[in-house]
Amino acid sequence: MSAAPELLAVAPAPRSAAREALAALWARPHIRACLVVVALYGLVATCGWLGVLPDAEAVVGGAQDPPSGHLATLLGTDLLGRSVLWRVLAGARTAVTIGLATTALAVPFGTALGLAAGYFGGWVDAVVNWVYSVVVSVPDILLITAISYAMGKGLTAMCVAIAATSWVGIMRLVRGEVLKHKGSDYVLAARSVGAGSGRVMFSEILPNVVHVTIVTTTLVLLAAVKGEVILTWLGLGVQDGASWGLLIAGAAQDLTNDIWGPLAGTVTAMFLLIYSLSAIGDALRDVLDPRVG
Amino acid sequence: MGAYIVRRLLQAIPTVFGVALLTFLLFNAFGPDPVRTALGNHATTEAMASLRHQWGLDKPLALQFLDFLRQIATFDYGRSFVTGDDLGTQLKDGALVSLSVTLPPFVFGGIVNIAIALFIARHRDGVVDKAARALFIAAMSVSALVWVLALQYLLAFKLDWFPINGYEGGWSAVKYLGLPWLIQLLLLMGPDIRLYRALFLADMNADWVRTARAKGAGEGRVLLRHVLPNAWIPIITQNVTTIPFLILGSFLMERFFSIPGIGNLTIDALSRGDLPILKAVTVLGALALVAFNLVNDLLYAVADPRVRLQ
Numbered sequence: 001m002s003a004a005p006e007l008l009a010v011a012p013a014p015r016s017a018a019r020e021a022l023a024a025l026w027a028r029p030h031i032r033a034c035l036v037v038v039a040l041y042g043l044v045a046t047c048g049w050l051g052v053l054p055d056a057e058a059v060v061g062g063a064q065d066p067p068s069g070h071l072a073t074l075l076g077t078d079l080l081g082r083s084v085l086w087r088v089l090a091g092a093r094t095a096v097t098i099g100l101a102t103t104a105l106a107v108p109f110g111t112a113l114g115l116a117a118g119y120f121g122g123w124v125d126a127v128v129n130w131v132y133s134v135v136v137s138v139p140d141i142l143l144i145t146a147i148s149y150a151m152g153k154g155l156t157a158m159c160v161a162i163a164a165t166s167w168v169g170i171m172r173l174v175r176g177e178v179l180k181h182k183g184s185d186y187v188l189a190a191r192s193v194g195a196g197s198g199r200v201m202f203s204e205i206l207p208n209v210v211h212v213t214i215v216t217t218t219l220v221l222l223a224a225v226k227g228e229v230i231l232t233w234l235g236l237g238v239q240d241g242a243s244w245g246l247l248i249a250g251a252a253q254d255l256t257n258d259i260w261g262p263l264a265g266t267v268t269a270m271f272l273l274i275y276s277l278s279a280i281g282d283a284l285r286d287v288l289d290p291r292v293g
Numbered sequence: 294m295g296a297y298i299v300r301r302l303l304q305a306i307p308t309v310f311g312v313a314l315l316t317f318l319l320f321n322a323f324g325p326d327p328v329r330t331a332l333g334n335h336a337t338t339e340a341m342a343s344l345r346h347q348w349g350l351d352k353p354l355a356l357q358f359l360d361f362l363r364q365i366a367t368f369d370y371g372r373s374f375v376t377g378d379d380l381g382t383q384l385k386d387g388a389l390v391s392l393s394v395t396l397p398p399f400v401f402g403g404i405v406n407i408a409i410a411l412f413i414a415r416h417r418d419g420v421v422d423k424a425a426r427a428l429f430i431a432a433m434s435v436s437a438l439v440w441v442l443a444l445q446y447l448l449a450f451k452l453d454w455f456p457i458n459g460y461e462g463g464w465s466a467v468k469y470l471g472l473p474w475l476i477q478l479l480l481l482m483g484p485d486i487r488l489y490r491a492l493f494l495a496d497m498n499a500d501w502v503r504t505a506r507a508k509g510a511g512e513g514r515v516l517l518r519h520v521l522p523n524a525w526i527p528i529i530t531q532n533v534t535t536i537p538f539l540i541l542g543s544f545l546m547e548r549f550f551s552i553p554g555i556g557n558l559t560i561d562a563l564s565r566g567d568l569p570i571l572k573a574v575t576v577l578g579a580l581a582l583v584a585f586n587l588v589n590d591l592l593y594a595v596a597d598p599r600v601r602l603q
Binding site for chain 1: 320439548579
């Protein structure tokens with residue numbers, strides 16, 4: 001009898017799956033470095049949103065000055081005398097914005113539809129699967145082209161378009177997981193105490209299937225950051241302002257004049273973010289997905 | 294098998310209807326007015342009304358959609374708004390050009406990459422494997438656009454081995470296609486070899502592999518005679534479902550090197566508001582995907598006797 005309170009006192013508080021996963025990631029030095037890199041991009045983006053990044057439109061020197069020791073002209077200046085480094089940083093803000101906006105559209109949409117299709121079955125499942133089969137039947141680049149046409153080329157259309165090609169994978173994964181969990185004892189127990197569909201779906205099943213969503217989220221982020229560059233270059237993406245796609249597109253001309261600053265800066269900035277995100281995604285899959293050894 | 298094919302084709306009907314509906318809504322219902330795009334902001338009302346009538350855009354949306362469904366059923370997509378050319382010929386020519394860009398590196402790269410992946414699987418966790426893995430992860434972290442740009446700069450601009458861009462019909466096309474082929478070969482290496490390596494290694498501890506080893510088969514024989522034949526099925530799956538994308542072409546390559554394939558056709562049509570081309574490419578692309586998915590499932594049954602189609 002007297003042992004019980006003692007046991008309670010020494011038992012560590014149960015840790016949430018998310019905290020456990022984060023701890024497992026943090027334990028790997030290589031992934032720790034990647035998390036720091038991603039956090040730095042988040043910081044740069046936040047500074048950009050708050051307007052405290054140096055002004056990327058300000059003229060800091062002559063036309064296409066070579067790189068020099070000053071921070072503003074570390075990578076030289078562009079044709080209009082603007083700092084290439086500031087433009088690369090502003091491009092990082094654009095990339096993070098696009099990544100987050102796309103994820104914010106695709107992940108909740110795909111998760112909600114996957115939950116509903118798996119949980120309710122019947123005609124809900126039939127309708128969701130029909131929409132799924134339609135969307136996966138259109139090659140991604142053509143769906144993106146069509147959405148760019150309908151919404152007008154630009155940043156918003158690009159985010160919606162990449163999200164439209166990304167939610168399907170999440171929906172399929174979540175639906176499959178929900179089907180596995182639907183008949184579990186814990187779900188029946190929740191129902192037996194009178195929990196409604198919404199409660200069972202979001203409070204009971206969702207926490208147990210959310211790991212597939214988290215892993216896929218890193219893939220959506222990657223698709224958005226990589227997609228921006230290609231789509232912008234094709235003329236379907238960012239139309240003005242500072243973006244990595246526009247910087248690389250401009251760099252093609254610069255190369256023939258032996259100007260390397262914009263390309264080197266943008267490629268380095270992109271490489272660090274994409275490499276870190278892929279490494280974190282791989283590690284997350286190891287940690288969260290019990291099927292992978 | 295016959296009943297299975299019929300059932301799958303019937304199942305494809307709602308999907309294709311959905312694709313048609315989605316395509317029509319995005320281009321005809323929500324998109325900007327193509328008549329305005331063609332005539333500019335200073336066109337007279339009469340000129341716009343007459344062009345609208347000529348393009349059949351003055352009909353109610355429901356009737357326009359029925360016209361579109363009839364076009365899909367008869368594979369007759371009409372004429373381009375801008376050039377007035379017959380779309381059948383234009384799309385066929387474009388698809389052939391796109392295939393000439395994508396097919397050679399796809400076939401050649403496939404063979405080479407399987408061979409390299411076998412070699413890496415043979416020496417798994419060795420220096421070559423570790424170095425290759427690190428190299429591919431690093432290479433894939435750089436945008437494809439950057440690789441295209443850098444290789445064009447180095448091989449065409451600096452070394453002058455290839456023309457910078459352009460295209461000619463017939464056999465002289467080879468001169469212009471060399472660089473896009475080479476670039477695609479290099480871009481395919483990372484994803485392909487990683488995939489094939491994973492496929493080969495997945496079976497490394499399977500029962501039949503252990504049996505083969507127990508009978509005294511060497512590592513090379515195990516890979517070539519026991520692991521590779523079993524890996525053919527996922528390799529086929531991967532490659533058959535890629536075929537529609539080969540016909541569709543590489544938008545990036547075609548745009549970068551000014552090659553007049555489907556990709557270039559589509560991007561040009563987008564800026565000109567040439568709806569018939571855009572709608573035809575979207576629907577045909579989807580039809581190709583649906584068709585090759587079916588072919589893939591059938592091949593799966595042929596290649597693996599355990600798979601029963603019903």
